[in-house]
Amino acid sequence: MKVAYLMLTPIVVLLTIFVVIPLIYAMYVSFYQWSFYKESVFVGWQNFERVWNDSKFWGSIWVGIKFVFYTVPAGFILAFLFAHVVKLLQGKLGSLVKTSIYVPNVVSGVVASIIFIFIYDYQGGLANYLISLLGFEHQAWTSDMRTAMLSIAIPAVWLGFGYTTLIMLAGLNDIPASYYEAAEIDGAGWWTKMFYITIPMMKNVFLFVVVTGTVGAIQQFDLPYMMTGGGPLNTTMTPNLFIFNHFRGDPYLGYTIASALLLFLIVGFISSLMFRAFSSDKAIDS
Amino acid sequence: MRGKLSASQVIARLIGLAVTAVSLFPLFWMAVAGFKTKTEVLGYPFRFWPTKWILDNYQVLFQDWKFARSMLITFVGAVIFTLLGLAVNSMAAYAFARLEFPLKRLLWVYVIMTMFIPSMAILIPSYIVVAKLGMLNTMAVLILPGVAAAFAVFFFRQFYLNMSNEMEEAAFMDGANRFQIYLYLFLPLSMPPFVIIGIGSFLGYWNSFIWPIMTISNEDLFQIMQLLAYFRGERSTETGVIMAGSTLAALPTILLFLFFQRYIIQGIRITGMK
Numbered sequence: 001m002k003v004a005y006l007m008l009t010p011i012v013v014l015l016t017i018f019v020v021i022p023l024i025y026a027m028y029v030s031f032y033q034w035s036f037y038k039e040s041v042f043v044g045w046q047n048f049e050r051v052w053n054d055s056k057f058w059g060s061i062w063v064g065i066k067f068v069f070y071t072v073p074a075g076f077i078l079a080f081l082f083a084h085v086v087k088l089l090q091g092k093l094g095s096l097v098k099t100s101i102y103v104p105n106v107v108s109g110v111v112a113s114i115i116f117i118f119i120y121d122y123q124g125g126l127a128n129y130l131i132s133l134l135g136f137e138h139q140a141w142t143s144d145m146r147t148a149m150l151s152i153a154i155p156a157v158w159l160g161f162g163y164t165t166l167i168m169l170a171g172l173n174d175i176p177a178s179y180y181e182a183a184e185i186d187g188a189g190w191w192t193k194m195f196y197i198t199i200p201m202m203k204n205v206f207l208f209v210v211v212t213g214t215v216g217a218i219q220q221f222d223l224p225y226m227m228t229g230g231g232p233l234n235t236t237m238t239p240n241l242f243i244f245n246h247f248r249g250d251p252y253l254g255y256t257i258a259s260a261l262l263l264f265l266i267v268g269f270i271s272s273l274m275f276r277a278f279s280s281d282k283a284i285d286s
Numbered sequence: 287m288r289g290k291l292s293a294s295q296v297i298a299r300l301i302g303l304a305v306t307a308v309s310l311f312p313l314f315w316m317a318v319a320g321f322k323t324k325t326e327v328l329g330y331p332f333r334f335w336p337t338k339w340i341l342d343n344y345q346v347l348f349q350d351w352k353f354a355r356s357m358l359i360t361f362v363g364a365v366i367f368t369l370l371g372l373a374v375n376s377m378a379a380y381a382f383a384r385l386e387f388p389l390k391r392l393l394w395v396y397v398i399m400t401m402f403i404p405s406m407a408i409l410i411p412s413y414i415v416v417a418k419l420g421m422l423n424t425m426a427v428l429i430l431p432g433v434a435a436a437f438a439v440f441f442f443r444q445f446y447l448n449m450s451n452e453m454e455e456a457a458f459m460d461g462a463n464r465f466q467i468y469l470y471l472f473l474p475l476s477m478p479p480f481v482i483i484g485i486g487s488f489l490g491y492w493n494s495f496i497w498p499i500m501t502i503s504n505e506d507l508f509q510i511m512q513l514l515a516y517f518r519g520e521r522s523t524e525t526g527v528i529m530a531g532s533t534l535a536a537l538p539t540i541l542l543f544l545f546f547q548r549y550i551i552q553g554i555r556i557t558g559m560k
């Protein structure tokens with residue numbers, strides 16, 4: 001049928017130009033010493049070897065993983081707990097809370113960065129004002145090696161909190177109330193219900209939250225770019241920021257592209273590990 | 287209020303309101319700070335409300351064209367991006383859901399495969415491609431690369447698969463061609479998925495940052511987030527102006543969400559369940 005092909009032409013053309021060709025090109029360029037200005041030279045695996053042996057590249061992967069550990073568990077737990085609270089709220093208050101907590105999710109990383117840069121301001125920021133009330137000294141939040149990661153993690157959790165809560169809530173609402181009623185008749189307490197009903201029934205929701213959260217966090221760019229520039233001493237140099245800085249500073253793009261491809265493989269590897277971890281959990285298979 | 291509230295209900299309400307207040311606080315603070323003088327935004331000790339409400343920051347923002355123009359072209363870009371995306375992706379989804387043709391499976395795999403390619407892996411080669419096509423510093427470079435989205439095709443296809451066959455066959459018998467059926471029968475019924483995907487596209491475009499800073503260097507085409515970041519670098523002491531600018535830059539997405547919040551919050555049910 002001709003119509004079908006006509007209807008598919010735009011998407012196929014666009015995907016080919018802007019996704020498939022760049023991907024093939026990425027693989028090609030990663031084997032060359034390539035720049036806009038010079039003849040490119042085939043260098044085999046050399047770019048990959050350089051990336052593989054570059055402690056800065058691995059440092060950025062490590063920063064990405066640390067950022068995941070700063071943001072995903074905290075966001076997960078807060079959202080899971082708060083979803084239980086929202087579940088109890090009915091009527092207008094319930095919808096008010098659901099709508100309000102989602103609002104930060106539509107705010108851009110750039111705007112969030114700007115707000116939090118001001119909150120962390122050394123002299124007049126809210127963060128230092130609050131800790132000074134508790135008797136602590138002012139902190140240089142974003143430029144101190146000990147607090148820089150935490151400083152960019154907090155806005156990340158803030159941005160994602162409402163969305164994660166609503167996903168968790170949808171998961172909770174999907175569990176039939178009869179399961180809990182039956183458990184109560186058998187005399188099950190809160191913990192028993194949590195471990196034998198809620199958590200097993202939420203497995204897919206948890207998997208979704210953890211995998212999307214991890215994949216998103218490891219690719220964080222806006223917050224470190226705006227708030228710390230990757231510093232101090234590269235402690236917040238996430239992989240994407242590393243790649244971007246390399247792109248800006250190095251006219252030979254082979255290395256940069258090789259590192260992006262390697263990052264892609266690492267992220268894929270991590271998410272497949274997580275799928276395994278969740279799906280091999282036979283003990284709670286229903 | 288009917289009846290007495292149980293203790294757990296009261297506690298849930300209190301926690302609910304407290305958490306809501308905390309999560310909205312940064313945005314309210316930003317909005318209010320836009321009406322403060324620059325010494326007061328980061329004044330010590332911390333005060334939430336301004337001693338005197340001023341409009342000077344907004345006057346500064348609009349004293350030249352830059353800010354308003356950036357808001358306007360980002361808005362126009364986002365609208366075009368969203369509409370093109372809805373058209374291209376839903377059309378493809380219709381073909382995959384309702385039509386039979388040779389190579390269908392192959393094309394489906396070709397489209398869906400792209401969903402698993404993270405944008406970062408192809409960011410720099412995409413830049414090379416658009417540079418070679420002479421697209422740098424044009425609106426096209428901001429709009430076109432993201433229009434085709436496998437995720438959206440997948441989402442629309444699910445929706446179209448569930449629609450009934452009868453009307454479609456009846457229209458076909460009446461001599462409508464498949465494209466007309468898509469246009470006059472399927473599109474009008476596509477509101478729910480269109481709103482969800484459309485808002486996602488609009489937000490994605492409006493909030494995008496890394497792609498504009500790579501491909502746009504001409505200040506006349508600065509996208510709003512790019513301009514805001516630039517502002518923060520150039521006028522870092524003008525704290526009130528930065529807050530006012532951030533408020534305006536965040537406003538369209540927040541309003542859009544509030545307007546369509548019903549659809550979006552129901553959409554979370556859909557994506558959360560599968």
